[in-house]
Amino acid sequence: MSRPAAPLALVTGATGYIGGRLVPELLRAGFRVRTMARHPDRLAGRPWHGEVEAVAADAQDPEQVRRSLDGVDVAYYLIHSLGSGPTFEARDRRTARTFATAAREAGVGRVVYLGGLHPDAERLSPHLDSRREVGEILLSSGVPTTVLQAAVIIGSGSASFEMMRYLTERLPVMVAPKWFDNRIQPIAVRDVLRYLVGSATMPPEVSRPFDIGGPDVLTYRQMMQRYARVAGLPPRVIRAVPVLTPRLASLWVGLVTPVPGGLARPLVESLIHEVVAKEDDIRGFVPDPPDGLIGFDRAVELALQRVREFDVTTTFSSASFTDAPSDPLPEDPDWSGGSLYVDDRETVVDADPATLWSVIEGIGGARGWYSWQLGWVARGVMDKVFGGPGLRRGRRHPDRLAVGDALDWWRVEKVEEGRTLRLRAEMRLPGLAWLELVADADGGRTVFRQRAIYHPHGLLGQAYWWAVAPFYGVVFGGMQRNITRAAEERARARV
Structure with a gap:
């Protein structure tokens, strides 16, 4: 029956x-x-x-x-x-x-x-x-x-x-x-x-x-x-x-x-x-x-x-789906889920993804952050003054990163070998911050995708974002250009 x-x-x-x-x-x-x-x-x-x-x-x-x-x-x-x-x-x-x-x-x-x-x-x-x-x-x-x-x-x-x-x-x-x-x-x-x-x-x-x-x-x-x-x-x-x-x-x-x-x-x-x-x-x-x-x-x-x-996404309202009813869902309005600010950049790189990844995975520590060095040092000193880790922690291994590693004032949150590195900021901030670097193969091209994400905490967090936003073009724009250049030079050196 x-x-x-x-x-x-x-x-x-x-x-x-x-x-x-x-x-x-x-x-x-x-x-x-x-x-x-x-x-x-x-x-x-x-x-x-x-x-x-x-x-x-x-x-x-x-x-x-x-x-x-x-x-x-x-x-x-x-x-x-x-x-x-x-x-x-x-x-x-x-x-x-x-x-x-x-x-x-x-x-x-x-x-x-x-x-x-x-x-x-x-x-x-x-x-x-x-x-x-x-x-x-x-x-x-x-x-x-x-x-x-x-x-x-x-x-x-x-x-x-x-x-x-x-x-x-x-x-x-x-x-x-x-x-x-x-x-x-x-x-x-x-x-x-x-x-x-x-x-x-x-x-x-x-x-x-x-x-x-x-x-x-x-x-x-x-x-x-x-x-x-x-x-x-x-x-x-x-x-x-x-x-x-x-x-x-x-x-x-x-x-x-x-x-x-x-x-x-x-x-x-x-x-x-x-x-x-x-x-x-x-x-x-x-x-x-x-x-x-x-x-x-x-x-x-x-x-x-x-x-x-x-789980880092472009906006909270487009976060990956979960079964938790209290969480944001993709169809929620763009204004829901709290404030989230994103600096999103991508560049086509004249190098294979593996070469680009080797540069990404080697970032920080003695090699630095491929960006405005004085700005990074000044921010590191300020972080130490306010009780944060600053830039002195360096990295555990010169060429390899694993989830949980300390990386200067960041903590490695995700490593997708050969493709994705996600870092969570541990510096003193009035909010939460992430940096995601991706070496992507896209239709025969190598694309370097870089995303800085900030979730402010209270009014001070909002004020912090707007105070530092004018410098993001220098800091993250420089990082994008210099990582791209380093990958291309490394690729040429291997030919």
């Missing part, structure tokens, strides 16, 4: 923050997964892409949505138009009605929607009011519906978390609205995903909203201070004033952080409300894990972990 097919889950918004993290969780839970997106090709680079059925559909087209829902057991509605302009409420309303009607006609077993936690107030911010209205539209569809209502979601890539991250890291002293002392119940993204997956199997007679939140109830001020402590920053100085309106506050957020103004404003406006769970009935259907819900401090640690164990 053949085994019954696993239930089919449709995930809308799979290119978004929650959707992209939900798909692998559903696959691990044994679901078949279909994704619905206007541009499904944007998911082609994901490791799970070959395990799902990807359909192209416009969420406002009734017929396309109806076809996408054919045969679906549970449909995840993760669509909202936040940040898309002043008419986002009307667009959200129209799209939700289209989806609700199509789900009923397709005989979908359950709809699961992630909305916003909100108080019982007559006047809500436009953002929260729209999320509330969408939940009501789906609940009235005739399809059993679970509406999960969450406040601030803690995880790299979450717009609310990123706004808090940038404000805390860039402003050691700040003037804040008085509603910075309103209470909020944040929740870790891992717990949100656990609730989403668990909601798929609720009994058919259950159709209602559920408040979801983590174990901590904090003010925004407290969240910033605790973020600072976890991130190793000094306590922030925050002074509340009664005259900073949501509009002015959103303009200020847009000025200080890379979060787009159209997204910052509705998020800031929502902070005027206290958002604390009024019930915890969800535990009757999705029990807490054995270790309990993830607290705020641990959720921040998980969100920052990817920075501390950084």
